[in-house]
Amino acid sequence: MIYRENGQFKTSYRADQQIFPILQDKLVILxxxxxxxLAVPFLASEYSFRAILTPFLILSLAALGLNVLVxxxxxxxxxxxxxxxxxxxxxxxxxxxxxxxxxxxxxLLGGGCAxxxxxxxxxxxxxxxxxxxxxxxxxxxxFTDWAFLRIKWFTNDSSSGSVSVAGLNxxxxxxxxxxxxxLFCLAFVCIFALLAKNLVRGNxxxxxxxxxxxxxxxxxIGIRPVYAKLTAFAVSSFIVGVAGGLWAFVHLGSxxxxxxxxxxxxQLLFMVIIGxxxxxxxxxxxxxxxxxxxxxxxxxxxxFGIPIDTALASHLTFMIFGALIVFFLIxxxxxxxxxxxxxxxxxxxxxxPH
Amino acid sequence: MGFFxxxxxxxxxxxxxxxxxxxxxxxxxxxxxxxxxxxxAMVLFAALAMARFAEWFPKWFGFDNHWLAIGLxxxxxxxxxxxxxxIIERLVLSxxxxxxxxxxxxxxxxxxxxxxxxxxxLFGSDIYKIDIGMPKDPIFxxxxxxxxxxxxxxxxxxxALIAAALVVVLSIFFQKxxxxxxxxxxADDHQAAQSIGIPLNRIxxxxxxxxxxxxxxxxxxxxxxxxxxxxxxxxxxxxxxVVILGGLTSVPGAIIGGLIIGVGEKLSEVYIGPMLxxxxxIWFAYVLAxxxxxxxxxxxxxxxxxxxx
Amino acid sequence: xxxxxxxAGAEPDSANSGGSASGxxxxxxxxxxxSFGGVKALTDISFxxxxxxxxxxIGPNGAGKSSMLNCINGVYTPQQGSITFRxxxxxxxxxxxxxxxxxxxxxxxxxxxxxxxxxxxxxSGRNLKMKSNLFLQALRIGPAAREExxxxxxxxxxxxxxxxxxxxxxxxxxxxxxxxxxxxxxxxLAMEPSVLLLDEPMAGMNVEEKQDMCRFVLxxxxxxxxxxxxxxxxxxxxxxxxxRVVVLDYGKKIGDGTPDEVRNNEDVISAYLGTxx
Numbered sequence: 016m017i018y019r020e021n022g023q024f025k026t027s028y029r030a031d032q033q034i035f036p037i038l039q040d041k042l043v044i045l046x047x048x049x050x051x052x053l054a055v056p057f058l059a060s061e062y063s064f065r066a067i068l069t070p071f072l073i074l075s076l077a078a079l080g081l082n083v084l085v086x087x088x089x090x091x092x093x094x095x096x097x098x099x100x101x102x103x104x105x106x107x108x109x110x111x112x113x114x115x116x117x118x119x120x121x122x123l124l125g126g127g128c129a130x131x132x133x134x135x136x137x138x139x140x141x142x143x144x145x146x147x148x149x150x151x152x153x154x155x156x157x158f159t160d161w162a163f164l165r166i167k168w169f170t171n172d173s174s175s176g177s178v179s180v181a182g183l184n185x186x187x188x189x190x191x192x193x194x195x196x197x198l199f200c201l202a203f204v205c206i207f208a209l210l211a212k213n214l215v216r217g218n219x220x221x222x223x224x225x226x227x228x229x230x231x232x233x234x235x236i237g238i239r240p241v242y243a244k245l246t247a248f249a250v251s252s253f254i255v256g257v258a259g260g261l262w263a264f265v266h267l268g269s270x271x272x273x274x275x276x277x278x279x280x281x282q283l284l285f286m287v288i289i290g291x292x293x294x295x296x297x298x299x300x301x302x303x304x305x306x307x308x309x310x311x312x313x314x315x316x317x318x319f320g321i322p323i324d325t326a327l328a329s330h331l332t333f334m335i336f337g338a339l340i341v342f343f344l345i346x347x348x349x350x351x352x353x354x355x356x357x358x359x360x361x362x363x364x365x366x367x368p369h
Numbered sequence: 370m371g372f373f374x375x376x377x378x379x380x381x382x383x384x385x386x387x388x389x390x391x392x393x394x395x396x397x398x399x400x401x402x403x404x405x406x407x408x409x410a411m412v413l414f415a416a417l418a419m420a421r422f423a424e425w426f427p428k429w430f431g432f433d434n435h436w437l438a439i440g441l442x443x444x445x446x447x448x449x450x451x452x453x454x455x456i457i458e459r460l461v462l463s464x465x466x467x468x469x470x471x472x473x474x475x476x477x478x479x480x481x482x483x484x485x486x487x488x489x490x491l492f493g494s495d496i497y498k499i500d501i502g503m504p505k506d507p508i509f510x511x512x513x514x515x516x517x518x519x520x521x522x523x524x525x526x527x528x529a530l531i532a533a534a535l536v537v538v539l540s541i542f543f544q545k546x547x548x549x550x551x552x553x554x555x556a557d558d559h560q561a562a563q564s565i566g567i568p569l570n571r572i573x574x575x576x577x578x579x580x581x582x583x584x585x586x587x588x589x590x591x592x593x594x595x596x597x598x599x600x601x602x603x604x605x606x607x608x609x610x611v612v613i614l615g616g617l618t619s620v621p622g623a624i625i626g627g628l629i630i631g632v633g634e635k636l637s638e639v640y641i642g643p644m645l646x647x648x649x650x651i652w653f654a655y656v657l658a659x660x661x662x663x664x665x666x667x668x669x670x671x672x673x674x675x676x677x678x
Numbered sequence: 679x680x681x682x683x684x685x686a687g688a689e690p691d692s693a694n695s696g697g698s699a700s701g702x703x704x705x706x707x708x709x710x711x712x713s714f715g716g717v718k719a720l721t722d723i724s725f726x727x728x729x730x731x732x733x734x735x736i737g738p739n740g741a742g743k744s745s746m747l748n749c750i751n752g753v754y755t756p757q758q759g760s761i762t763f764r765x766x767x768x769x770x771x772x773x774x775x776x777x778x779x780x781x782x783x784x785x786x787x788x789x790x791x792x793x794x795x796x797x798x799x800x801x802s803g804r805n806l807k808m809k810s811n812l813f814l815q816a817l818r819i820g821p822a823a824r825e826e827x828x829x830x831x832x833x834x835x836x837x838x839x840x841x842x843x844x845x846x847x848x849x850x851x852x853x854x855x856x857x858x859x860x861x862x863x864x865x866x867l868a869m870e871p872s873v874l875l876l877d878e879p880m881a882g883m884n885v886e887e888k889q890d891m892c893r894f895v896l897x898x899x900x901x902x903x904x905x906x907x908x909x910x911x912x913x914x915x916x917x918x919x920x921x922r923v924v925v926l927d928y929g930k931k932i933g934d935g936t937p938d939e940v941r942n943n944e945d946v947i948s949a950y951l952g953t954x955x
Contacts, residue, residue, distance in 0.1 A: 232790075
């Protein structure tokens, strides 16, 4: 009843091509964004900002970047942690070495560094495909791990690769309290999500999906695989690099290479797959799932009043995490985004069965 | 020169151990098209089982003979791995039959998380010893040719021999037995194999069990050398570049890839490492594999992927 | 048998009649040889295609017909021989160059982009005409937004032409086979090609679907003056709508001429019916 499109006729192609052509969708999204900006700062606790909301936002952004590469362009990458690291350390170097460098510029330049390296590591994708490419991307991951540990220049000569930043502000407004950090990240996420959505529904997005679905046919209709794949790597690494900068500067404050290890890469890949490949919204769903799951698993024994020793608790978390991943993949291999889409289809017909 | 040879031998033997783990990957990929990220967790799980059984069986069954304990522990661990193979096939593989590769890959990652947690819950998370009587002392060879001789670690030598024996056993299994033939048929074409009556599900259980066997042998050797601990699961990450260097579908590729990576790592660490600040073995294997793939995208011995339109 | 008929080579006036057998040569295949490892797919094939005509390529299975189209498209590179298009000769072309020169194609096994819907599949055929850069696309302002709307309009004309309006937002994987074939054709048409290579467009269709597809092919040839090269197994279709026919067998050319000439060719008959040795 609520969700019917009756009466919503489009009279121009532009109207039909909007991101949310159905009025109800538009209203819900606007309400959600307004809620996130205006209401949440007053409703959530400091703990939730620090432990749930801000990490969720930043990891959604990283998952978004990864989804562009894996979900839309079909190139598997297991080296996302490396690009986050490059974005983080790149931004760090610009921030620390260039006097008066504004925060946002540093973060974007960090993203730029990640883009350059991303394109470089994208070159193998022109020859190598599938699982071979996936494992080859690990070369980027481990090389970067080593580079930030051993090459002193990157970390301003810190001995263990660990660095820190302080005094973050934008045009004089400090980014220090959890609420300020949350709003800063939220702004980044909203802008990047919009830009990414425009890209994937435009010409380049179709080129990416064509390469993903059948690259020989794509070449025959005039798409250049080189351009499509390298732009996918470039855009993806840029977004992931900025997310890495946010993670380091805003969420962690001080960090070392281990923050961007191969576990982070796997975590992001889980988010993208469970959330839904080839779906902007899916990146958010997946990030929410992966961020909330360990917190829930940790909190459950306490909730039920069962005392478990920490070692056992961590083993159980591993087990339940693994089991849930497998379960989810069996039940809905196309991710939460597909479940969501199916739910909406049903809602459009409700209360009629078909 | 003697030093070079030492490094070379050391590399070859480390390489054999990588090949052992890589074999498990290749076996499963060949027969079920699944890239088993859980292979490392399987190595850890098998090694844990064997280590603890070797401790527990004497206590439970009241005997004292060390070799009997080891033998029974090996057998017990093997049974455990067969059970693992069966459960994975029933609960995971058969439900994900037609999904894309990346979904199966993620599922095996999920399995690996589960097994790491479960193994440590069942068997404990300390460092355990496996004592299979490997000699820990080195021997010196070629001492007539080179002054002082070339140092070879006896344990590594025995490990390499065991690995070689395993490869021979597996090759005979694949070439000469009916089950081996069935496995090769399934690897070539699932549907054709089914159409001549080969039961796909049972084949998968067998393949995962054989991979479990390879994991057990690898775990036993690595565990004897390093002690059985959580980090053993990470050693599988070392085997990945071996697999792709050799080609995902090639057993000889796994062996030769392992040797190349083993030698390359050792040589580069000794000769190139100091120039770059050390610690390059964390990425050398991967970069080497990447460079080879750029020239041969399907690995050294892998099947060429031809797209037909 | 297909109902629509088409008179071949009627008027020399090429302005509005398709199928003129005396137009100038637009595509020339010269001594193409192609082998994969030890297998010779094509041996010394030469034929030409005249502007605005419908040229059929026929032959038993495995004769090398799809391989021939793949050579023209730049998917395969022949070991020997060259292709002349509008007077320019190439021994080796990239798929993109061929597409830019105005050659489009459909595929025997479809090759649609399963992850996208019908509109997006056909829009992907417009990619060569879309010029705005990455940044404009990300912001979706000005030229980028205008382009999207303009090309969407063009694509809608194609959708109207192919009568698939009801399915425009459906993911192509969910469409029945006959409709998928139309989308494949639509994607090729979106490129506004001067030469259209059709690889078994009627395969797997029933009589009605074949009639529809023939109608589309003929209209494309007549109204848009597109030259058509057509691989087809249905002899009725071939004899009815094509102007000239090339016959391949085991990678060699065994016949070339009008449908009537080819129908009476001894070699062609024995290739299809077999001879007693």
